[in-house]
Amino acid sequence: MTATTSPTTDEKPRRDAPPEGYDPRPRVTDGIEPAVVGTRCTACAHPTLEDVERCPVCGGPTRPTTFARTGTVFSGTVLRIPVGDRQPPISLAYIDLDDGPRVLGHGQDPERVLRPHERVTLVGETDEGDPAFAADGESR
Amino acid sequence: MSTVVRGVGTSAFGKQSHRGAPALLRDAVTEALDDAGTPTTGIDAVFAGTVFDGPGTIQRCLQTLGIVGVPVVTVENACASGTTAFHEAVEAVRLGRYENVLAVGVETMTHTFSSSIVPEDTDREGRSGMAMPSIYGMAAARYAAEFGTTPEQLAAVAVKNFGNGVHNPRAARRRGVSVEEVLASRMIADPLTVLQCCGMSDAAAAAVVGPARNAPDDVTVRATALRSGGLWDHRSTKVWGWDVVHDTAAAAFETAGVGASDVDVFEVHDAFTIGEVVTTEALGLAPLGEGGRLAAAGVTTLSGRSPVNPSGGLLSRGHPLGATGLAQVAEIVWQLRGLTGARQVDGARLGVVETMGGGAAGIDGNGCVVAVLEGAA
Incomplete structure (x- = not known):
């Protein structure tokens, strides 16, 4: 697994791409400082991963935004069974972004459990197109 | 009527x-x-x-x-x-x-x-490989970090439920296990081992x-309640599923006019050992963070104060999703009629069924049902 931004050319089909191409996962911006894209309510400031027109908390209007790259692990695990076409190990964690929502991310190192309260930084996407995080102090 | x-x-x-x-x-x-x-x-x-x-x-x-x-x-x-x-x-x-x-x-x-459930690929987390063992593994890791819940406490749930299931002729996995065997079994989603995960059936x-x-x-239905989960996001301090079980149970208990301490026997959703720990807390059998002590201390055993999963639960019986909830209802009905032999909770008169299901990212569970059933006096 590498944690690079999505290439704009020379793209290869995702291994587990659904037939219609709908991808519900959060989008991650390209560049050396990637960020998760979402929306924020202009009334109550609630952040949402989905591209919603109305805030699910207060019903207020939203605007597109990007969220902080840094966050804190709510919890994490390493899954050691295949999931569809994905092969183990798979490091998964809920990350509370510093100014944003809780996002499901993949650990850059698939063998490493991201522990509750660890500080992490978004480093891009996995080869499969998932948000990828590295723990502070972990080589990137 | x-x-x-x-x-x-x-x-x-x-x-x-x-x-x-x-x-x-x-x-x-x-x-x-x-x-x-x-x-x-x-x-x-x-x-x-x-x-x-x-x-x-x-x-x-x-x-x-x-x-x-x-x-x-x-x-x-x-x-x-x-x-x-x-x-x-x-x-x-x-x-x-x-x-x-x-x-x-x-x-x-x-x-x-062919093996485990493949998550829904139109769900943002399912598409990212979020299988059910991983969400429960994360709950267990959070409980270890926040409350000191130990692997041995989690394993005690499996030991209890597999032990009960030995006496259930309809269960898929009927053999007793030890704490050591549970912890030494194959890791599925840290810290949950395979004997802490329900089987396919x-x-x-x-x-x-x-x-x-x-x-x-x-058997009288004193109450049933059904809810979907609330938003589960960066504001949520409890693990996934805790609040929806708590809120659904509170609604059912209020309708029935009883509390958790009045209940003689429970069948709850133990798809994974940590699931029973979280659920029993949310039902009111232990304060937040202390559910890990229940099975290990004998509170939820057949002869304990609040017996949980006398059937062997999902861990022993298996978890064919659509059938599970009604199998839980059947077990409570048999318990309240005194028909369950070696797994009978003596004198059981009031029973509770709880089932919680998930898979949709962003909410605290797709749905939870709690039912309160009462046998004849």
């Missing part, structure tokens, strides 16, 4: 994809109808639960019993599909729509999946519900 469970039935649980849904469902429904003393022609309506079995499955099955020409409503509510069907059947009777309602659930897991389960009729074996 109160609503009662008149009869219950289940198929055997296990890997039996060669039998198919119609045969499994016939086993469950025939037993439930015989138990209720209701002929197939006496059923007014059917509420059914299944998650992965295909379109038309329930009608395809019911026609083989001659149950045709009646309203059939199939619901999907993840692991709570069977209990959602039960809840809707109870509500239909309570509101006076029907008098003999069949609630049934079926799932042929080993026909649908195929089965059906059913109940016949109607108005009270003064029959001594009928």
Whole structure:
């Protein structure tokens, strides 16, 4: 697994791409400082991963935004069974972004459990197109 | 007029994809109808639960019993599909729509999946590889970090439930296990090992519900409650599922006019050991963070203060999603009638069923059902 931004050319089909191409996962911006894209309510400031027109908390209007790259692990695990076409190990964690929502991310190192309260930084996407995080102090 | 469970039935649980849904469902429904003393022609309506079995499955099955020409409503509510069907059947009777309602659930897991459940790829987390063991593994890791819940405490849940399941002839996995064996088994999602995860199985389960009729074996439905989870996001301090179970149970207990301490026996959703820990807390059997102590201290054993999962639970019985909730209802009905032999909770009069299902990212569970049942005095 590498944690690079999505290439704009020379793209290869995702291994587990659904037939219609709908991808519900959060989008991650390209560049050396990637960020998760979402929306924020202009009334109550609630952040949402989905591209919603109305805030699910207060019903207020939203605007597109990007969220902080840094966050804190709510919890994490390493899954050691295949999931569809994905092969183990798979490091998964809920990350509370510093100014944003809780996002499901993949650990850059698939063998490493991201522990509750660890500080992490978004480093891009996995080869499969998932948000990828590295723990502070972990080589990137 | 109160609503009662008149009869219950289940198929055997296990890997039996060669039998198919119609045969499994016939086993469950025939037993439930015989138990209720209701002929197939006496059923007014059917509420059914299944998650992965295909379109038309329930009608395809019911026609083989001659149950045709009646309203059939199939619901999907993840692991709570069977209990959602039960809840809707109870509500239909309570509101006076029907008098003999069949609630049934079926799932042929080993026909649908070659190994574990493949998560939904139109879900943002399912598409990212979020299988059910990983969300429960994260709950267990959070409990270890926040509350010091130990691997041995988690394993104690498996030891208890597998031990109970030895006495359940319908359970898929009937063998006792030790704490050491549980912890040494293959890791699935840190820190959960394979003996802390329910197995894949195929089965059906059913109940016949109607108005009270003064029959001594009928079991009174004191309350049922159904809720979907609230938003679960960066504001949520509790692990996934805690709040929806708590809120659903609070609603059911309020309607029934009882509390968790009044309940003699529980069947709860232990798809993973940590699931029972979280659920028993949310039901009110222990303060937040202290659910890990219950099984290890004997509180939830058959002879404990609050016995949980005398059937062996999902860990021993197996977890065919649509069938699970109605199998839980069946176990509580048998417990309240005193019919469960070596796994009987002595003198059980008030029982609770809890099922919680998930899979949709961003909420605290797709749905939860809590039912409070009471046997004859």
